[in-house]
Amino acid sequence: MSISGFSFPTAIRFGPGARREVAGHLRERGLQRPLLVTDQALADLPLLAEFRGLLAGLDVGVYSGVAGNPTAAQVAAGAQAFRAHRADGVIGLGGGAALDVAKVVGLAATREGGIIEYAWDHPQVRAIEGDLPYFVAVPTTAGTGSEVGRSSVISDDQTHLKRVIFSPKILARAVFADPELTLGLPPNVTAATGMDALTHNIESYLSPSYHPLCDGIALEGARIAARSLLRAVSEPGDIAARGDMMMASMMGAIAFQKDLGAVHSCAHALGAVCNMHHGLANALMIDTVLEWNQEAVPDKFDELAHVCQVSGGGEQFIAWLRTLKARVGIRGKLAAHGVKREQIPRLVEVALADSCHQTNPRPCTRADFEAFFEEAM
16 A cells, blocks of 8 residues: 545535525634635625625725636636735635636735646646635535635636646635525436535546545535535425535535546536536536446445435436436426537537546546537437
């Protein structure tokens, strides 16, 4: 056996009303001028106004320029807002896109170079040295789990490829996970983000990387998501189901420090080429890719079927996933969601360049990705 390193450092306050603790937490640490980073969809909603009201006594600046898949330009604009406000910290409020931008706004505002230069695979990658501005995360969706992740996925404005800034230094110092903030999510968003959370847990568990701690978290996260996703969609006011999905989302993101797989490489390609919502992209690809993976790790599929209470064992797990997708309203294949067959060559190129498939249970070739997208069309 070789030596492995494990780390779970994120402080989390979880439960209805947790958002009310943010202001006191910041004041206790001497912060007075936070920049609130959120997305355009939240900017005019009562949720944002209500949250700002809870920050009374703090001089709060707002950057609400995040939209769609987060880009380097959005990070640069957020960094400019940070400097203009003379901010001493960052509050990220929103879904995965807003939180991914919020994680690195302080980095971009206080260090030289564009944010893409900090991506782990940049040819002249810049090191992240010293402490970054204090950052807390307040998620409003239950999907990416970005609030507890040590990576930020940002699209290059020129190539549209997703680049990953990965460092423990961009972790939130504290997370305030309040399921009440997800009560207003429409069913389609609840379904897509919920499938994202479920995918993270499943792919993390299936990854061949060695991380038994993450395996345990991933299995429990899958169990929680399986029991509550449909209820969160069909009974949107059920706070227990909403809490389950927020927990499953965080567990999936903690687990995927172990790594992901080819479902995510396909989803990242769909996001880059077709600007598709990440959770929806995962949902549309998961059964196709997992059906191909099953023969490599049948015992793991049996265990997933067990925790998700799927009758018939691992052989029925893919059928269960397809039924679950239909029941939460995710129907049709890629073509029904605007993907064109002539985009497949570009999708394959982007998926091949993505690092996630390097820890897929089966090695993936160009021909495999071509088959995935053709079948999923």
